[in-house]
Amino acid sequence: MYLNVLLVTLSAYLTNMATEPDTWDGKAYLATPGAIATGEANARALLNCLEAAGYSASELKTLDVIEVGAGVGTVTPTLAAAFRSVHAIEPSESQGRVLARQVLHFPNVTFSVAALSASSGDEYATGTPQPSPTPENPTRVHAPPRARFDVAVCTIVAHHVSDLPEFFAGVRSILRPSGLFIVLEFALRDGEDVSVEYHVAQDPSWLVVEDDNAPLPGHAMRVSWSTEGLVSLFERNGFKDVRAFEGGLVPAFVDYCDGMPIVLVYGCT
Numbered sequence: 001m002y003l004n005v006l007l008v009t010l011s012a013y014l015t016n017m018a019t020e021p022d023t024w025d026g027k028a029y030l031a032t033p034g035a036i037a038t039g040e041a042n043a044r045a046l047l048n049c050l051e052a053a054g055y056s057a058s059e060l061k062t063l064d065v066i067e068v069g070a071g072v073g074t075v076t077p078t079l080a081a082a083f084r085s086v087h088a089i090e091p092s093e094s095q096g097r098v099l100a101r102q103v104l105h106f107p108n109v110t111f112s113v114a115a116l117s118a119s120s121g122d123e124y125a126t127g128t129p130q131p132s133p134t135p136e137n138p139t140r141v142h143a144p145p146r147a148r149f150d151v152a153v154c155t156i157v158a159h160h161v162s163d164l165p166e167f168f169a170g171v172r173s174i175l176r177p178s179g180l181f182i183v184l185e186f187a188l189r190d191g192e193d194v195s196v197e198y199h200v201a202q203d204p205s206w207l208v209v210e211d212d213n214a215p216l217p218g219h220a221m222r223v224s225w226s227t228e229g230l231v232s233l234f235e236r237n238g239f240k241d242v243r244a245f246e247g248g249l250v251p252a253f254v255d256y257c258d259g260m261p262i263v264l265v266y267g268c269t
C-alpha cells in the first residue's frame, strides 16, 4: 500500500513537471495589490449568485463543494464558512504551497496540488491518492474526500485553462447528477478587455489566445468572454439550464483601474 501511494505521488509530480513548467509564484500572487480583497469580494459574489439560484444559507451547509484552481486560497475561507466541506485543488505547486499554509487549520477543508481531466471521475471514485504537500511534509498525499461533489466553483481561472474541453469534462466527471458548476470571470468593461490590457501592461510576454478550442501554449491567457460567450462555452461543454449573474465590481488591478466587473455563469450536469 505504502509503495503504491509513493508511486502514485511520484508519478503525479513527474507528470506535472513533464507537461508544464509552473508559471505561477504563490508568494508574489498573495502580495499582489488587491489580491486578498478581490478573493473575498469574489467569494461574496459566488454566495450572492447561489442565493439568486435558489440556494439558502442553510442548504449550503449541507453541500460539499470542490474549488477548482484555488490559487493561494483567497476565496477558500469564505467557502469553508458557507459550505459543509471544501476540497480545494490547485495545479501550480508554487500556489499550492501558499494554499496549504492558508487552509491547513480549517477542519472542513482538504486540498490537493492537482488539476482535473477526463479521467478524474474514475480517480475520485477509486480514491486515487493526490499530492497534498504541507511545509512539514512535502510528500504528503491523501485520497479525495469523496467521489462526487454537489457544487464546483472556479474564480478567475477559466481564462488560464489550457484545454477547456478537458477541463469541463473533468468538472462534469466529479459532479453528482444535477450538480452545479459556477465559473466567475472578469467581464468586459464597455466592450474593453481590461483584464488582457492589465496582464500585458504588467508583463508583455503574455500570449493572448482568442480561440476557445485552441490549447494555451505556455505563458498564455484567453481573451475575456462576453456573458453570451461564457454561456455558450458552458452549453457547448455539456452543461444544462445555464444562467448568468452580474457580480458588480471587485477591487482587482487596483494599481491600474478603479475596479473590475465580474460575471458569474452557472449550469447543471
Ligand SMILES: C[S@@+](CC[C@H](N)C(=O)[O-])C[C@H]1O[C@@H](n2cnc3c(N)ncnc32)[C@H](O)[C@@H]1O
Residues within 6 Å of the ligand: 024, 039, 042, 068, 069, 070, 071, 072, 073, 074, 075, 090, 091, 092, 095, 115, 116, 154, 155, 156, 157, 160, 161, 162, 163, 167
Ligand atoms: C488568477 S489565479 C486565481 C486563483 C484563485 N481562484 C483566486 O481567485 O484567487 C488562476 C489560477 O488558475 C489555475 N489554473 C490554471 N489552469 C488550471 C486548470 N486547468 N485547472 C485548475 N486550475 C488552473 C492557476 O494555477 C492559478 O492558480
